[in-house]
Amino acid sequence: MKKPSLPPFAETFGISLGSCTQDEIVGYLTVGPAHANRNGVMHGGAIMAFADVLGGTAASFNLKEGQNTTTIESKTNFLRAVTLGETITGRCVPQHRGGKTHVWQTTVLRADGKPAAITTQTQLVFTWEGQNSPKPAA
Amino acid sequence: MKKPSLPPFAETFGISLGSCTQDEIVGYLTVGPAHANRNGVMHGGAIMAFADVLGGTAASFNLKEGQNTTTIESKTNFLRAVTLGETITGRCVPQHRGGKTHVWQTTVLRADGKPAAITTQTQLVFTWEGQNSPKPAA
Amino acid sequence: MKKPSLPPFAETFGISLGSCTQDEIVGYLTVGPAHANRNGVMHGGAIMAFADVLGGTAASFNLKEGQNTTTIESKTNFLRAVTLGETITGRCVPQHRGGKTHVWQTTVLRADGKPAAITTQTQLVFTWEGQNSPKPAA
Amino acid sequence: MKKPSLPPFAETFGISLGSCTQDEIVGYLTVGPAHANRNGVMHGGAIMAFADVLGGTAASFNLKEGQNTTTIESKTNFLRAVTLGETITGRCVPQHRGGKTHVWQTTVLRADGKPAAITTQTQLVFTWEGQNSPKPAA
Numbered sequence: 001m002k003k004p005s006l007p008p009f010a011e012t013f014g015i016s017l018g019s020c021t022q023d024e025i026v027g028y029l030t031v032g033p034a035h036a037n038r039n040g041v042m043h044g045g046a047i048m049a050f051a052d053v054l055g056g057t058a059a060s061f062n063l064k065e066g067q068n069t070t071t072i073e074s075k076t077n078f079l080r081a082v083t084l085g086e087t088i089t090g091r092c093v094p095q096h097r098g099g100k101t102h103v104w105q106t107t108v109l110r111a112d113g114k115p116a117a118i119t120t121q122t123q124l125v126f127t128w129e130g131q132n133s134p135k136p137a138a
Numbered sequence: 139m140k141k142p143s144l145p146p147f148a149e150t151f152g153i154s155l156g157s158c159t160q161d162e163i164v165g166y167l168t169v170g171p172a173h174a175n176r177n178g179v180m181h182g183g184a185i186m187a188f189a190d191v192l193g194g195t196a197a198s199f200n201l202k203e204g205q206n207t208t209t210i211e212s213k214t215n216f217l218r219a220v221t222l223g224e225t226i227t228g229r230c231v232p233q234h235r236g237g238k239t240h241v242w243q244t245t246v247l248r249a250d251g252k253p254a255a256i257t258t259q260t261q262l263v264f265t266w267e268g269q270n271s272p273k274p275a276a
Numbered sequence: 277m278k279k280p281s282l283p284p285f286a287e288t289f290g291i292s293l294g295s296c297t298q299d300e301i302v303g304y305l306t307v308g309p310a311h312a313n314r315n316g317v318m319h320g321g322a323i324m325a326f327a328d329v330l331g332g333t334a335a336s337f338n339l340k341e342g343q344n345t346t347t348i349e350s351k352t353n354f355l356r357a358v359t360l361g362e363t364i365t366g367r368c369v370p371q372h373r374g375g376k377t378h379v380w381q382t383t384v385l386r387a388d389g390k391p392a393a394i395t396t397q398t399q400l401v402f403t404w405e406g407q408n409s410p411k412p413a414a
Numbered sequence: 415m416k417k418p419s420l421p422p423f424a425e426t427f428g429i430s431l432g433s434c435t436q437d438e439i440v441g442y443l444t445v446g447p448a449h450a451n452r453n454g455v456m457h458g459g460a461i462m463a464f465a466d467v468l469g470g471t472a473a474s475f476n477l478k479e480g481q482n483t484t485t486i487e488s489k490t491n492f493l494r495a496v497t498l499g500e501t502i503t504g505r506c507v508p509q510h511r512g513g514k515t516h517v518w519q520t521t522v523l524r525a526d527g528k529p530a531a532i533t534t535q536t537q538l539v540f541t542w543e544g545q546n547s548p549k550p551a552a
Contacts, residue, residue, distance in 0.1 A: 077379050
């Protein structure tokens with residue numbers, strides 16, 4: 001059975017995937033000092049990067065042959081701080097899978113199960129041949 | 139004269155600061171393979187992390203004694219792809235600096251000077267004593 | 277039992293409330309020619325106004341004595357067109373009810389039950405004495 | 415010379431256009447009791463509807479023959495309250511005019527010239543034949 005793969009950025013960042021279907025992508029990240037903001041908790045930029053990796057993976061895992069996607073917008077609400085050392089979980093589910101756009105929503109959960117952030121993003125669906133073609137432009 | 143500092147996450151990520159005032163924070167990042175998405179261009183999550191570091195730095199650099207901030211929401215529009223190997227510039231300027239919230243907008247520029255992304259975000263301003271205090275919660 | 281009330285703008289606009297609890301505000305709007313865009317379907321601005329009325333009502337209905345709220349940001353994803361003549365339903369549920377902020381999400385459903393739009397918004401919670409006091413400023 | 419036109423919703427709402435070019439759409443609205451929220455100031459939903467009318471008008475005024483647009487997402491930051499009785503001004507300028515998407519930003523100014531809100535939105539550009547064709551779906 002087909003499994004989703006992660007982009008190079010996700011591996012650098014320390015993200016791993018859990019059990020995934022086309023209807024839910026699950027990922028994990030253990031938060032370390034490299035992810036810290038100046039208050040000693042997880043940086044909001046790191047939280048968004050984590051969520052975005054899952055949203056992009058979800059969109060990519062739902063494409064038909066010959067399709068590609070590019071994220072055109074992403075919005076995150078931050079609800080609670082994430083402590084260094086804990087392992088966060090992201091769950092990404094579809095809000096829309098249309099022919100022109102996808103909308104995916106990722107909830108980032110702390111180790112205590114409470115939501116730390118919610119990211120909603122739009123991916124434009126288009127035909128693109130990979131990195132030897134002209135780069136996608138929204 | 140006071141200079142802005144970067145959080146640990148920014149240093150891990152490879153972000154450096156340029157000439158900064160309280161009215162404009164400028165930062166740089168040379169994009170490498172570690173920042174790549176599955177299309178071989180810069181990952182949207184990495185772009186957002188870069189912009190968020192500058193927005194947080196800008197808000198932090200504008201606080202009064204005893205104030206702190208936490209980002210409560212961030213929205214990015216992605217306009218153009220960023221090629222690996224180029225150095226991107228972020229320019230963060232205030233849209234609002236009120237007593238309760240700040241709104242900052244960061245434009246991420248490619249090496250060719252064209253905008254790759256625009257991030258608008260809200261920081262909540264509050265009194266918080268640092269990492270030995272209870273963590274901030276929105 | 278306490279019931280939520282609507283602001284003057286909602287009545288002008290034609291919005292009515294359904295069965296509401298503190299955990300879910302439900303509203304209705306019958307879409308007419310006054311809500312049309314230039315393509316002859318419901319204007320996105322009208323969809324956002326409808327969702328915002330429900331979000332504001334939900335936040336307001338959850339306040340404690342002496343608290344007030346002001347919306348500080350709102351983001352809508354538009355998923356499907358809404359035809360003139362149909363009655364849309366909005367369902368607003370909490371994503372966060374903290375001491376400083378609330379985050380509410382409203383799904384706007386078409387008459388056929390499919391989502392037309394999803395609005396996520398942040399309300400700042402503060403103490404404000406009403407319209408004879410200084411106006412709230414974020 | 416071609417002039418932008420307003421959709422039916424804008425006329426119902428009381429919006430008028432000022433001097434407009436393809437690079438800047440300017441609109442006005444005199445705020446009345448019909449636009450009030452429960453605090454006696456202009457409702458956020460009414461502010462978003464105003465901004466959205468200008469963003470849609472701007473995108474529409476920039477289309478080539480045979481193109482159409484639909485708004486796929488809109489984000490507003492609210493900065494200051496708007497008093498009933500004042501006339502607000504909206505200025506909408508492009509952040510991106512690509513072949514697949516437009517991004518427009520509208521600043522809503524109070525009568526005192528201070529910004530009340532900033533709306534950033536994405537319009538998807540596509541070919542659509544008008545209201546006798548199948549309705550656009552994102």
